[in-house]
Amino acid sequence: MSLIEPIEPAAALEVRNLVTELRLRRGTLRPVDGVSFSVAKGQTLGIVGESGSGKSMTCLSLLRLLPRPGGRIAGGEVVVAGTDLTKLSDRELARDWRGRRISMVTQDPMSSLNPVYTIGDQVGAPLRYHRIARTRSDARARAAEALGKVRIPSPEARLHDYPHQFSGGMRQRVVSAMAIACAPEVMIADEPTSSLDVTIQVKMMDLYRQIQEETGVAIVLITHDMGVAASICDRIAVMYAGRIVEQGPAKELFRNPAHPYTQSLLSAIPKLGEKRKRLYALGGQPPSLTAMPKGCRFAPRCALADAKCHASYPGETNLGAGHRTNCWRVAEGGAPHAA
């Protein structure tokens, strides 16, 4: 063994074999079915994939914010700073972790903001709840500081304003301020910019990068936009039908996508100068949760599928430097071509 070991950056969040079930009248579904990934301190992992692939369910599972009744974590681990959050009681999770050490920004800022409270009260609320600020005036001062971090001009003056007095982009900044107010180790952002126009999206992504440089927060960024993922992520995980089918360093994955599904996502990225169009010109539909294929879940849409692909799920092939994929063609050494 070499004396010089490669230094792996410490994982801020490690998710191992996460399984989430939804018990419905029509049966039990598994929108998240054995998902594993990790995010290092100060780094961003992008989770990409078509609508319905389980990206939001994965995020909600990390914070145990699943639909009730019926939603539950059926297996796996979610480890932050050595603690498996799946083993905590609801009370412990709410008191010490959710919004404190692991926070979330959702797609629609209005759903996270209450129209009848001032911005100062709302950004100050997690600081009071988690006892970081002991008094109302301390909470206000810290809330103004958080608003300054997300580059809201004149933060002290804006503490007294209500959500409707902010533009869409500024509201998303307020929600991001709530998410970073308690200086969490991990921030989950579920399509945080998809309701914003493209120039504001770019500004938000720049802002996340600056916040990350200042605070070292690890970010899990969910997006269906490969362009957004490419602009900010250190690593990418590609999700399909409840599973991660490929993950690796962003540059490597964009340069050498191994899985036919990843290849088809990338071939749908508009080239520079082209008008942006909707992604995924991919034919067919993802499988329904009630009728998952037995083998590779992408097989019904994959031009390279053969009998083996339809018969059993491919194991993981390690392509080096943390680049991994589940595809029979890759496992057998064949170079798949775009589906």
Ligand SMILES: Nc1ncnc2c1ncn2[C@@H]1O[C@H](COP(=O)(O)OP(=O)(O)O)[C@@H](O)[C@H]1O
């Ligand atoms: N409350 C729910 N009841 C039943 N099915 C749900 C519910 N929420 C999500 N699903 C299903 O779970 C799957 C994953 O959804 P989701 O995580 O929202 O996907 P994504 O965020 O990737 O678009 C989808 O098939 C969706 O229909």
Ligand code: SF4
């Ligand atoms: S395992 Fe087979 S069906 Fe699945 S992506 Fe690879 S080649 Fe296509």
Ligand SMILES: [Mg+2]
């Ligand atoms: Mg979603």
